[in-house]
Amino acid sequence: MIAAGFGFRAAATTASLRDALDLARARTGAGPTLVALATAADKAGAAPLCALAQALGLPIHAVDTARLTAQHTPTRSHASQAAHGTGSVAEAAALAAAGPEARIVAPRVISGDGMATCALAEGKDP
Structure with a gap:
């Protein structure tokens, strides 16, 4: 189970988030199957993240x-x-969403525009 965690500025766009995700997935080679996106609770309702989800x-x-x-x-x-x-x-956020014993499989990367970060964590399948 792979979760993508995001950090982002208020001015980030969906394209910013997608770019960060693509960069993180490129670090893992085959691009693992994602099961969830995650971020800090105060940003979870942000329009760009909701659009990406x-x-x-x-x-x-x-x-x-x-x-x-x-x-x-x-x-x-x-x-x-x-x-x-x-x-x-x-x-x-990625570690928390991936569950107990999760590990980072793609450390934080920064989108090309500097507005978003993304990291991937892998947890045990339920």
Whole structure:
């Protein structure tokens, strides 16, 4: 089970998110099958993310602050740590959505326009 986690700025577009996702999937080679998108709860209803989820036919997991900050992320962004309490919102959201014992399979990548980040995590199938 693969979850795609996202961090993004308010000005991000659906194209920003798609670009970040495509870059993350390219890191895994074959491009694993996604089962969900995930982000911080306060951004889960953002129009660009909702549009991407609809286009992909995937649910969005809204990850609350406690679950975000409980994740250990390989990326240690000082800005993300200060603003969100985690080294990477994208990685933390992906790990939380992928479930217990999840691992990062594609660390955070940044979209070409710098507006979005995406990371992929793999969890055990239920």
